[in-house]
Amino acid sequence: MGEFELIRRVFWRATGATPGVWLGNGDDAALLASSPGCVLAVSSDMLVQGRHFLPDVEPQALGHKALAVNLSDLAAMGARPLAFTLALALPRVDEAWLRALAEGMLTLADAHGCALVGGDTTAGPLTLALTVFGEVAPQRALRRDAARVGDDVWVSGALGLARLGLALLRGELAMSGAQAEAARAQLLRPTPRVALGQALAGLAHAAADVSDGLLADLGHILASSGVAAELDVEALLREATPPAVRDLPPALALSFVLAGGDDYELVFTAPAARRDAVQAAAARAATPVACIGRIVPGEPAEHPLADGAGRVRLLDTQGRPYPLPEGVRLAGFDHFATIAA
Structure with a gap:
């Protein structure tokens, strides 16, 4: 042919x-x-x-x-x-x-x-x-360079499920039943949050899709906007992490949620005064969202495409540095990571 x-x-x-x-x-x-x-x-x-x-x-x-x-x-x-x-x-x-x-x-x-x-x-x-x-x-466009100090940080859907699906397909983990099927489906047939993005246009300030991992993609917003972020890790695990991931060993669960990639959810910032409006927009789009942190002052980046993951501070609910368990991997997906120089 x-x-x-x-x-x-x-x-x-x-x-x-x-x-x-x-x-x-x-x-x-x-x-x-x-x-x-x-x-x-x-x-x-x-x-x-x-x-x-x-x-x-x-x-x-x-x-x-x-x-x-x-x-x-x-x-x-x-x-x-x-x-x-x-x-x-x-x-x-x-x-x-x-x-x-x-x-x-x-x-x-x-x-x-x-x-x-x-x-x-x-x-x-x-x-x-x-x-x-x-x-x-x-x-009304949601631009990466539009996050403002005082904004809430939100995510849609559930994070880490696609990375779990990849681990199952690779044979790195064993799991069966509905949770395993949901993980594989999230990896192979992600749902683009088009309705949510349009509902947030003119309401949220900045957004990115979570393709390379939450820290990496939120970092793009932070570098482009010249700000930093404080994330409530316990809220992230409680409200934006599915049980199949949350029940994994802590280091693995946090690695999947913070850096797993392939989620294709949205991470976005919006004024704290508009929380009810954000929730209403999410309801119209039939997409769950969770508030997981806030935007705080940060130094201007040397370049808007600079790595901004280091601008994210991980805190517990009391605002103290979150104690990461040994073995957590926080590096997002890198298309050239295995290519020799």
Whole structure:
């Protein structure tokens, strides 16, 4: 099957009725338009076999996750999804595998009104590179550089479950039953918090999606905003950690929650005076949220992309330094960690 036959048989879809899409796939470029008063939010993510997913992953789950991680970036901006492109490198053409991949991806796309409008295919090691487009009013966008001293720090959903799912798939831990299934589902089929992001737009100040670990991704907000944060670890474990993770040995549980990654929840800051409004927005989005800390003064960063994890102070409920058990790992996911210099 050739490149264009593959696209026609597996990925081509008519997009003329999709709002914001003037011209979709099938031409040299797509034509997109944002609503009046809005700007385009654009984000790209690449998933590489062996680095971001295991070789035996189900293709339907892979298609879902490939788009979900991109939609999560739009959620962190408070943006409404419009469209996406897919660049796909394949070691060989397997039509049944590709149809399952497309089903997982396009089912999620339909759920969010996000049209596939183009991309590219080629031979090579299995790699998926997606670019997603959304729209948001610029004054309502949730930016990493907008956290303010006195803001509360919030997280959505439950943290550490995806890292537990990875440990189960790798055989590092043994667990069965509903908790194990939930952990594997969180890893393989994360839920992008798009509705929550839009509900928080204009209410929260700053946000990031938790892809590399809570400390790492909150650190991006702190470095960009030139502030620091104090986190109540006991509140984090009590309100934003599922029992399957909380019941692990303490060092492992804290490592998964603080640095596990792949959660695709939102960490965000909002004025302390707006706590009721944040809870109401979360209820509209049918997404649980927990307040886990506050923003405090910090020195300006040398660069907005500097590592800001060191700006997070871990405290107990009484405001004292939290005694971390021996063996806790606080380093988030690093795409180049195993590549030799």
